[in-house]
Amino acid sequence: MSRTRPVSLTLDEFLPYRLSVAANVVSQRVARVYVEQYGLSTQEWRLIAVLGEDGDRTQLELVKRTRMEKVPVSRAARALEDKGLVRRTTNESDARSRRLSLTAAGRRIYERVAPAALEAEAEVLADLEPGERAVLRSLLERVERTANRSLKRAP
Incomplete structure (x- = not known):
C-alpha cells in the first residue's frame, strides 16, 4: 500500500487566488466611478470601454476581447441598448450576428469614466x-x- 502525501494548498500563496482577489479589489475601486455615477455593471462598463477604445465590434469580437462568456456579453449589450448607450445593428457580413457601437450618450460616458478609471488605477499603483x-x-x-x-x- 503506497502512502500519498496530503495535498497542502495555502490560498494566500496560490497564484490564481491572489490574482482573483487583487483583480476583484482593484475592480471594486475602479467600479465606484461607473456604478455610483452611471449605474453601470462591470460587464456593461467593459463593453463601453472596448467600444470606446476599439470602435464598433460584433458581440463575438467583444466576447474574445473581454474574455467574458457569450451570455453576460449579450445581457450587457441589451442593457446598454435599453439605456440608450449602445446601438445594436445587424452585421452586414453575417446577418445572424449583431454589431455594437456607442451612441453619443455612450461616448460621453466613456469620455467621462475613462479618465476617472485611470485616476483610480494610478491610486491603486501609487505605492x-x-x-x-x-x-x-x-x-x-x-x-x-x-x-x-x-x-x-x-x-
Missing part, C-alpha cells in the same frame, strides 16, 4: 515605483500568454 509598474505589467502579460497557450493545448 509602486515606475519600474515596478512596468515589471508588474510585463509579468502579468507573460503569465496571461502562458495560460493562453496552456488553454489552447488542453483537450
Whole structure:
C-alpha cells in the first residue's frame, strides 16, 4: 500500500487566488466611478470601454476581447441598448450576428469614466515605483500568454 502525501494548498500563496482577489479589489475601486455615477455593471462598463477604445465590434469580437462568456456579453449589450448607450445593428457580413457601437450618450460616458478609471488605477499603483509598474505589467502579460497557450493545448 503506497502512502500519498496530503495535498497542502495555502490560498494566500496560490497564484490564481491572489490574482482573483487583487483583480476583484482593484475592480471594486475602479467600479465606484461607473456604478455610483452611471449605474453601470462591470460587464456593461467593459463593453463601453472596448467600444470606446476599439470602435464598433460584433458581440463575438467583444466576447474574445473581454474574455467574458457569450451570455453576460449579450445581457450587457441589451442593457446598454435599453439605456440608450449602445446601438445594436445587424452585421452586414453575417446577418445572424449583431454589431455594437456607442451612441453619443455612450461616448460621453466613456469620455467621462475613462479618465476617472485611470485616476483610480494610478491610486491603486501609487505605492509602486515606475519600474515596478512596468515589471508588474510585463509579468502579468507573460503569465496571461502562458495560460493562453496552456488553454489552447488542453483537450
